[in-house]
Amino acid sequence: MASDTVPPGDNEPFTYNGGRVDPGEIANIRYGISETYLGDPVRIPVTIINGEQPGPTGFLSAAAHGDELNGIEVVREVAHEWPLDDLKGCLVCMPVLNVPGFLAQQRYLPIYDRDLNRSFPGHEESTSAKRMAHRIFTNFVEPCDFGIDLHTSTRGRTNMLHVRADTGHEGANRVAHAFASNVIISSEGPSGSLRTEATEAGVPTITVEMGEAHRFQREFIDEALDGVMSVLAEYGMLDTEAVRWPGWRTVIEENDEKTWLRADVGGMVDMHYDCGSLVHEGDSICTITSPFKTDQTHVDAPFTGVLVGVLENPVVYPGNPLCHLVELDQTTLHAVEQEQSPPAGLS
Ligand SMILES: [Zn+2]
Numbered sequence: 001m002a003s004d005t006v007p008p009g010d011n012e013p014f015t016y017n018g019g020r021v022d023p024g025e026i027a028n029i030r031y032g033i034s035e036t037y038l039g040d041p042v043r044i045p046v047t048i049i050n051g052e053q054p055g056p057t058g059f060l061s062a063a064a065h066g067d068e069l070n071g072i073e074v075v076r077e078v079a080h081e082w083p084l085d086d087l088k089g090c091l092v093c094m095p096v097l098n099v100p101g102f103l104a105q106q107r108y109l110p111i112y113d114r115d116l117n118r119s120f121p122g123h124e125e126s127t128s129a130k131r132m133a134h135r136i137f138t139n140f141v142e143p144c145d146f147g148i149d150l151h152t153s154t155r156g157r158t159n160m161l162h163v164r165a166d167t168g169h170e171g172a173n174r175v176a177h178a179f180a181s182n183v184i185i186s187s188e189g190p191s192g193s194l195r196t197e198a199t200e201a202g203v204p205t206i207t208v209e210m211g212e213a214h215r216f217q218r219e220f221i222d223e224a225l226d227g228v229m230s231v232l233a234e235y236g237m238l239d240t241e242a243v244r245w246p247g248w249r250t251v252i253e254e255n256d257e258k259t260w261l262r263a264d265v266g267g268m269v270d271m272h273y274d275c276g277s278l279v280h281e282g283d284s285i286c287t288i289t290s291p292f293k294t295d296q297t298h299v300d301a302p303f304t305g306v307l308v309g310v311l312e313n314p315v316v317y318p319g320n321p322l323c324h325l326v327e328l329d330q331t332t333l334h335a336v337e338q339e340q341s342p343p344a345g346l347s
C-alpha cells in the first residue's frame with residue numbers, strides 16, 4: 001500500500017482476512033488468533049484508522065510481552081484520542097498482542113511459557129505461539145510500510161526510553177531517527193522478534209523500550225506519544241511540524257562499549273542513580289550489602305556513560321544484572337552534562 005502505488009486523492013481500502021476498512025473509516029476489530037482450552041476464541045483488539053487521503057500504512061503494537069503495559073496506553077491514545085481526521089494513509093493499532101499473557105499479567109504466553117516475541121513471523125501449522133504470530137503477522141504487519149513495537153523493561157528492572165533498531169537498514173534507521181529518542185541501540189535484533197522479522201519482511205520496524213512492567217508511567221507515555229507523532233510527521237501522514245528533537249542523541253553500535261554490570265555477591269542493593277543518569281568512570285553506581293549491613297560491596301562505573309537500565313527489585317544473586325551502562329562520545333557527553341546539570345541561573 002505504498003503511497004506511490006496510489007493515485008493522488010484516492011486512498012485504498014485496508015484489507016485483512018475477513019474484512020476491509022474503506023478510506024475514511026475507523027474500525028475497532030476483535031480478531032481471532034487462537035482458541036482457549038474451552039474452545040472460545042482468543043481475540044486481539046485492533047483499531048484500523050484508514051484516512052481518506054493516500055499515504056503510507058504503519059502499525060503500532062504493544063504488550064507482545066503480556067505484562068509490559070506502558071505501550072498499551074500509547075497505542076490507545078493514538079487510536080482513540082488523537083484527531084486523525086486528516087490522516088494520510090492508514091494506521092493499524094494493536095494495543096495488546098499477547099492476549100493470554102496480558103490476562104495472566106505475565107511476560108510469556110502461559111501455554112508452555114512461549115515468548116510471542118520470538119515466534120514471528122509465525123507459521124500456520126506450528127506451535128500455538130507461532131500460529132498466533134502468523135495470524136498477527138500476515139494480516140496486520142505485512143501490509144504495512146513501517147512499524148513501532150512498544151515494550152518496557154523486564155519485571156524488576158526499569159529503563160529510560162530508548163529505541164532498538166537495525167540502523168544499518170535504511171528504513172529502520174529512518175523510523176528510529178524520526179522517533180527522536182536520546183539513545184538508539186543498534187542491532188539486527190533477536191531472531192523471531194517482531195522488529196527483526198518485520199524489518200526482514202520489508203516492513204522496517206523499531207522497538208521502543210520504556211520504563212517498567214505492570215505500570216502506566218505518564219512521563220514515558222507522553223515521551224513515546226511525541227515520538228509516534230514525529231514518525232507520522234516524517235512519513236507525511238500528519239500535517240505537523242511537531243518533529244521532536246531530543247537535544248542529544250547517541251547511537252550505540254554493536255561493537256561500542258555497552259554492558260550489563262552484574263552482581264558478584266548476593267545481597268541487597270542500594271542503587272545510587274536513576275535510569276537515564278550520567279555516571280563518570282569510577283563513580284559508585286550502587287552498593288550491595290549483607291543482611292547485617294556489615295559487608296559492603298561497591299560497584300563502580302567501568303567507564304563514563306548513561307545508565308539506560310537499572311534494577312528496581314533490590315535483591316540479587318551473584319550474576320544478576322544491576323544496570324545497563326552505555327558509553328558516550330565526548331560531544332554527546334558534553335550535551336548530556338549540560339542537560340543534567342545546567343549552569344547556575346539557567347535551570
Ligand atoms: Zn518486551
